Amino acid sequence: MIAAVNGYAFGGGFELALAADFIVCADNASFALPEAKLGIVPDSGGVLRLPKLLPPAIVNEMLMTGRRMDAEEALRWGIVNRVVSQQALMDSARELAQQLVNSAPLAIAALKEIYRATSEMPVEEGYRYIRNGALKHYPSVLHSEDALEGPQAFAEKRDPVWKGR
16 A cells, blocks of 8 residues: 655554555655544554654654654655655655556565564564465465566566466
């Protein structure tokens, strides 16, 4: 999923963006989780996802004080993938979507699954996990038509035609 953020992404809007695989934002974007100032908790993902992206001092400040983060700071911290002008926002998001469409869908599904399942594991444990058959998408990629199509298209110097099987 690609989030295109223009303007304020506060509370649930920021949490929704954090759930995306990619965030493209306009240069006027601003991010915050002000729930503590309202007597509630950002429990739709903010309190869980933000600590995986930022150092504890920044997380604490954002969660407990509602501190705002502008687009450039979000880019420096790696929260967003791109900062573009407001006018270029949707074109940039579509360009990123096209880049994803050019990749094999089964491979994308497997990559997301592997990353999510193993990102907190030591590398050796991650390898074992991948190989033990616990993942749904990874084995299907290995024996797919797309796994044959990609190298064949490369050898023939043409664009691959993905079938998702």
